[in-house]
Amino acid sequence: MKYEVVMGLETHAELDTESKLFCGCSTKFGSEPNTQTCPVCLGLPGVLPVMNKKAFEHSLKAALSLSCEISEFTNFDRKSYYYPDLPKNYQTSQNYFNIGNNGYVDIVVKGKEKRIDIHNVHLEEEAGKLVHPETSGANYSLVDFNRAGVPLLEIVTQPDMRSVEEVESYMQTLRNILLYIGVSDCKMQEGSLRFEASISLREEGSNVLGNRVEIKNLNSMKAVLKVIAYEISRQSSLLDKGEDVLMETRLWDDVDSVSRRMRSKEEAHDYRYFPEPDLVPVWIDQEWIDETRTTIPELPVSKRQRFVNEYTISDYDAGILTDDKLLADYFEECVGLSQDSPKELSNWIINDVLRELNERKTNVQDFIVSPKMLVDLVKIKPAIGSSIAKDVFVEMINTGKTAPSIVKEKSLTQMGDVSELNDIVAKVIDENPKAAEDYGKGKKSALTFLIGQTMKVTKGKANPKILTEIFKEKLSAGSK
Amino acid sequence: MDISVKEIEHIADLSRITLTVDEKNTFAKQLTNILGYIEKLNELDTDEVQPMAYATFLKNVFREDKLKSSFSRQEILELSPSSANGFFKVPKVIE
Ligand SMILES: [Zn+2]
DSSP: OOEEEEEEEEEEEEOOOSBOSSSSOBOOTTOSTTSSOOTTTTTOTTOOOOEEHHHHHHHHHHHHHTTOEEOSEEOOEEEEOOOTTOTTSEEEEOSSSOSEEEEEEEEEETTEEEEEEEEEEEEEEOOOEEEOOSSTTOOEEEEEOSSTTOEEEEEEEOSOBOSHHHHHHHHHHHHHHHHHHTSOOOOGGGTSEEEEEEEEEEETTOOSOOOOEEEEEEOSHHHHHHHHHHHHHHHHHHHHTTOOOOOEEEEEETTTTEEEEOOHHHHOOOOOOEEOTTSOOEEOOHHHHHHHHTTOOOOHHHHHHHHHHHHOOOHHHHHHHHTSHHHHHHHHHHHHHOTTOHHHHHHIIIIIIHHHHHHTTOOGGGOSSOHHHHHHHHHHHHHHOHHHHHHHHHHHHHHOOOHHHHHHHTTTTTTTOHHHHHHHHHHHHHHOHHHHHHHHTTOTHHHHHHHHHHHHHHTTOSOHHHHHHHHHHHHHHHHO | OOOOHHHHHHHHHHTTOOOOHHHHHHHHHHHHHHHHHHHGGGGSOOTTOOOOOOSSOOOOOEEOSOOOOOOOHHHHHTTSSOEETTEEEEEOOOO
């Protein structure tokens, strides 16, 4: 049978702040266990939490960037449950009056735009971290509360996604927005960005939703994509056999790449939400919203559109450039220095700069070739030819020198003036019609001969690489 | 509104407390009485009244995002029944 898959996603993003949500403890990642704790984040009796203004403003900024309706009145609620990573036995979260509701994110899949609706955006606190000792037979677990109380933004979509590609595009678009507006570093390896997915199948064409399976513990985008494939195959084989898919919560096991049912007792949640009496409510007026709006930079979707219009580069290329704000800034800085070649600059960045960044596992901010250096290379390129330009680019990365100084040092422009060489090459071809003809017939050595002849004329001053290019171009043009 | 023994068991379970059979019966009766008493409030028309969750009229109380020193780890771990290598030690949690 053919099924349609219906998916929604909950995203947790740790917000970028110096201190925790309700106390002055540091949010720094990777410190010694329990060195960033105090009576407030440990939930000792009698303490009073006070809201971190920056965390709240980050949430408001995110909600606006996701086109949410902003609640005039918001407050915080206690979500009660027992788990050793939760020191207070409740999580301070939002349930009745979220900061943002009814937003959306526009994604592009296979060139088609689709709108994913956001159900709500709310602010809550992070839990601690459980460590399970490796020693077999150990009858204990260890808890580190350094993360407990770190501000956490939760973004909940409607079940609007219908394919793996849509989910992937949504995750990338969302991550990109959060990075652009600077509210989270989104480092998945540090747990700053995590997901929970809900996945159900229904017969194609049906309007009735199938039983929904919730999957927790998805710590990377890759895990989300894997679990979708896994659940589609698991659920469709159940349905094919005429069995029911149980409405349940499952945990993703990234090591074995399987989802496992959580014990029913663990999922029997009854959170008994009620307003947090230790925190006062927050009223958000229009002035605050307008003020926050001015701090939101141009977002990836509009930047991409503007690059296409302003620089006449393809939508695909604009997509790559705007996928990373720093890369987009790098490109714009280049274009600012040399307005006449945006297309060529974009090609250099997408092909050469990105390749080097990936190979060197660095980011464009720390890249040795500055926008000015790249622009200088592109400017000098006509004099040295594109294949030498590529060599010069590598040399720039290795030495940190500029293109003009490398070209000068290595005398790459000796007789590198293409028009001058063009004339000489034309003359050599005229004088050696036989060799030219042989080359046209596929005799490779004829080219070596012709280059040798040119070298004689130029007394060895011509650059063989440039010569080869000119010859190839002329001879292939001539043979047509 | 009658509170059943089953509901008492559910609440006890959520609160991680163990009750004897006698206690369950007692609490079921007592809670039924208390809720019945409160039920009287439902006779009032509250359609035009906003829910009030807070006893004060304070709003928008924030602190700046500034670091304050945390407590010493040793001091904090000493408050717990068991610790090891800088961690709190708890009964094994099955993932
Ligand atoms: Zn603290």
